[in-house]
Amino acid sequence: MKQLKERVLLLAAGMFTAGAIAINQANPVDAKTSAVKVVSVSSISKTTYQASKGYLYGDAQLTQKRYNLRNYGKLVFDASKRLTVKKPNGKQAIYYYVTNKSSKIKGYIWHGYLTKVQVPMSEKAIVKLIDQAPDMNPVESIRDLKPINYETHEAAFDLAYNVFHFSPASMFRDNQASIYVPDSELSQHVQAAMAKWNTALDTTVFTLGTKTNHTLTISFGNGVKEGWDGLYDGKAIYVDKAHYRDAQYPGAYMKPELAAKFTTDQYWDGVIAHELGHTLGLDHTGYQEDLMYAPNSMGNVIAKYIWKKPVAKSATGLDGTEMAAISERDLNRAKLAKILGYW
Numbered sequence: 001m002k003q004l005k006e007r008v009l010l011l012a013a014g015m016f017t018a019g020a021i022a023i024n025q026a027n028p029v030d031a032k033t034s035a036v037k038v039v040s041v042s043s044i045s046k047t048t049y050q051a052s053k054g055y056l057y058g059d060a061q062l063t064q065k066r067y068n069l070r071n072y073g074k075l076v077f078d079a080s081k082r083l084t085v086k087k088p089n090g091k092q093a094i095y096y097y098v099t100n101k102s103s104k105i106k107g108y109i110w111h112g113y114l115t116k117v118q119v120p121m122s123e124k125a126i127v128k129l130i131d132q133a134p135d136m137n138p139v140e141s142i143r144d145l146k147p148i149n150y151e152t153h154e155a156a157f158d159l160a161y162n163v164f165h166f167s168p169a170s171m172f173r174d175n176q177a178s179i180y181v182p183d184s185e186l187s188q189h190v191q192a193a194m195a196k197w198n199t200a201l202d203t204t205v206f207t208l209g210t211k212t213n214h215t216l217t218i219s220f221g222n223g224v225k226e227g228w229d230g231l232y233d234g235k236a237i238y239v240d241k242a243h244y245r246d247a248q249y250p251g252a253y254m255k256p257e258l259a260a261k262f263t264t265d266q267y268w269d270g271v272i273a274h275e276l277g278h279t280l281g282l283d284h285t286g287y288q289e290d291l292m293y294a295p296n297s298m299g300n301v302i303a304k305y306i307w308k309k310p311v312a313k314s315a316t317g318l319d320g321t322e323m324a325a326i327s328e329r330d331l332n333r334a335k336l337a338k339i340l341g342y343w
């Protein structure tokens, strides 16, 4: 019953809004005010503005108030002329002559009521910029664009850098997730993994939470059957208990010369840091040195291209998880993911 009532109320509210707009459009303001003197007029290169308040005057002398912009939502205008006027009190003011997209609403408006509209780059220009930058590595030229470009072309950035909005907005509050670790055995690894990201990003993105106050849990799970040592399911992170409890894992199961290059503790730090990378919005890459490396693209939600062997091998022969190291590429992707609003 409650639901039905709400729907009816919503409908009524919607009707009222529609009616209000119709009335305003039928009755533009047309009050007279005392005239100003036009001191100078100059044409300006076409610039797009938004205005949601102030009056639009029908004449350069500002005697005809045509529209109260408060009644029109956010109108988008192109400005083509700039006027300097002298008011009856002797003060000068700058007005712009503007026309809305349909050319139906036009007139003179005080410049202070206008805010410049950010115009996004074209998709083609974005793709060109990405193509000029290193593969899978959003260097500064990719990360210092106007915000409107990331909003408009989010999908293009996702695909170019294998990033995706994996985590619910509730996980990162003020760009921080607080982590609860019910299994104390995992604490040291979680803290090491958190520190790696916090240090690399030079900000506290991960903090330790409590049982009653946290946004992300990291606990043991069973991954042997499904073939994972670490898993992020979009809500929580799990670490495979059987492999974790096996002190010989993973070294005893690899080539001894590789196993000699890292420790078991380092491996579990890396597994958790890798899963934290997923929470930030990072999917796998094919670069072996990356913390976010995977041997193939099969498990990826988003992939710029398919890989079945490393796109590039690491110098050590170890992958980023075994090295428990955040590469420059990992870091730049995490910075891009922040810009895209994923954490």
Ligand SMILES: [Zn+2]
Pocket: 274, 278, 284, 294
């Ligand atoms: Zn992964």
